[in-house]
Amino acid sequence: MTLPLTSSDATGLLGVYARVGPLFVAGEGSDLIAEDGTRYLDFVAGIAVNALGYNSLVIRDAVLRALDSGLIHVSNLYRTEPGERLAAELTKSFAGQAFFCNSGAEANEGAFKFARKWSKKTDIVAFSGSFHGRLFASLAATDRPDYRRPFEPLLAGVQIIPLGDRDAAQRAITAERTAAVIIEPVQGEGGVRPVAAEFLAFLRERCDACGGALIFDEVQCGLGRTGTLFASEPSGVVPDMYTLAKPLGGGLPMGAILVSDAIAAALAPGDHATTFGGGPFVAMVALEVVRTIAEPEFLAAVRAKGEWLGARFRALATRSTRVKEARGRGLMWGLELTEAAAPFVAAARERHLLVLTAGPNVIRIVPPLTITREELERGATILEEVLA
Ligand SMILES: Cc1ncc(COP(=O)(O)O)c(C=O)c1O
Structure with missing residues (x-):
């Protein structure tokens, strides 16, 4: 489902953001939930804000x-x-x-x-x-x-x-x-x-x-x-x-x-x-x-998840002609592409994975720090398919 809300739409909001659909109405854990109930795995986390995920106790x-x-x-x-x-x-x-x-x-x-x-x-x-x-x-x-x-x-x-x-x-x-x-x-x-x-x-x-x-x-x-x-x-x-x-x-x-x-x-x-x-x-x-x-255990878990994700992204950079370099630490990663990143961000969104850019050629991954290994694995697989 895509509900394009652009700066020129009659939303009453000043047009300084180029917002894209869907319309999100709820969140749970690492997922944002759209109006029609579709869940989006969120590797954006409100631009590195929602460290504890959505609806955190x-x-x-x-x-x-x-x-x-x-x-x-x-x-x-x-x-x-x-x-x-x-x-x-x-x-x-x-x-x-x-x-x-x-x-x-x-x-x-x-x-x-x-x-x-x-x-x-x-x-x-x-x-x-x-x-x-x-x-x-x-x-x-x-x-x-x-x-x-x-x-x-x-x-x-x-x-x-x-x-x-x-x-x-x-x-x-x-x-x-x-x-x-x-x-x-x-x-x-x-x-x-x-x-x-x-x-x-x-x-x-x-x-x-x-x-x-x-x-x-x-x-x-x-x-x-x-x-x-x-x-x-x-x-x-x-x-x-x-x-x-x-x-x-x-x-x-x-x-x-x-x-x-x-x-x-x-x-x-x-x-x-x-x-x-x-x-x-x-x-x-x-x-x-x-x-x-x-908490030391919380930080250790971020490091462990980050090491796993980094290894996966580095392997992707080695075998993909499209991915020039994987950079980052912990749960903050960038995939520098040989071309513009925005179309791949849009393609990932179509597959219900949210990622964002960092400059013209870099896909940025900053999920909630509470994300699970299974969720990271699922998101990384979608990204790899989108970049294939
Ligand atoms: C490193 C850094 N400093 C400052 C800012 C500005 O923060 P804010 O948008 O809360 O003003 C940002 C926002 O992206 C940032 O990434």
């Missing part, structure tokens, strides 16, 4: 408890418990403090402000293939000229340099100007590209030498997606700030900036704020999401 319980408290919103004028507990949970393995906001772009915008105040400098360095959001500073740091051009001038002083190029980074990151260096440890929108640990370590050294803040944008790759709580963990490199969002609120809008103690010390009341950030309702849900994901 963990989220359901947390939502009901949050409702029972009677507190959906209180404002940041007063203390509430869920946000404080969530901050404590998120800073268990990072020496710092949490600021809560409502999206990934907002988290990055905030991180840039914090970096500027702490460093007393202005400029930002980002990398080719990056995606950091669509607001005026986060868009300036996003390597999508077609998204940027109609809205220029964006934030000034943002330089985008080639990913992995040490010489370029050496030149661009300076003691005089650089307030922040922002990087996704595993790039998402730019084609699912894990960044080499050595390059992250080099950026750490360079930021330390120049007094700039190293920001790891883990909005997409963080919170268990790659099999560790933070995607950068295997590198051993610790940033000055993490930005988080997508899976954090269990599908409710929520972002966070984890700020090192040193940068936090440079900030004072009034430096930043948002009305809704970290309200008791979203924070209660996020607390349970983070606790669930941070």
Whole structure:
């Protein structure tokens, strides 16, 4: 069943999304369920958001408890418990403090402000293939000229340099100007590209030498997606700030900036704020999401499923002339094709498998982290048939 809903349809919605049918009315586990009852195996998970799948008991319980408290919103004028507990949970393995906001772009915008105040400098360095959001500073740091051009001038002083190029980074990151260096440890929108640990370590050294803040944008790759709580963990490199969002609120809008103690010390009341950030309702849900994901057994299961899926995708890349490369870690994979990816995404949807693109030639696979091996196997088989 296809019910095309395009930007020009009379839906009342602003035409900035090219939505496609079907009309989804329910979800269960790893499946989205359409109006006519057809189940779609979902390797998109709301774009790496629905880490615990659909109709998760963990989220359901947390939502009901949050409702029972009677507190959906209180404002940041007063203390509430869920946000404080969530901050404590998120800073268990990072020496710092949490600021809560409502999206990934907002988290990055905030991180840039914090970096500027702490460093007393202005400029930002980002990398080719990056995606950091669509607001005026986060868009300036996003390597999508077609998204940027109609809205220029964006934030000034943002330089985008080639990913992995040490010489370029050496030149661009300076003691005089650089307030922040922002990087996704595993790039998402730019084609699912894990960044080499050595390059992250080099950026750490360079930021330390120049007094700039190293920001790891883990909005997409963080919170268990790659099999560790933070995607950068295997590198051993610790940033000055993490930005988080997508899976954090269990599908409710929520972002966070984890700020090192040193940068936090440079900030004072009034430096930043948002009305809704970290309200008791979203924070209660996020607390349970983070606790669930941070369980060692949960992360080990993501790694095991990811290793199995990666082996299967690498084998596909070896034998298929259409698949150039399989890249990824945990449950975040990209299949780079020798041709445009969108027709294969559409063909998979016709066969009731949802996948998405990451740039023009890459099929992206980011299923719920709770997905079963059987479901992965079923989806991988459909993908292989579609790509044959
Ligand atoms: C790495 C990364 N950073 C930032 C964002 C922006 O997040 P949001 O859409 O919540 O503003 C995204 C969204 O795809 C992302 O993948």
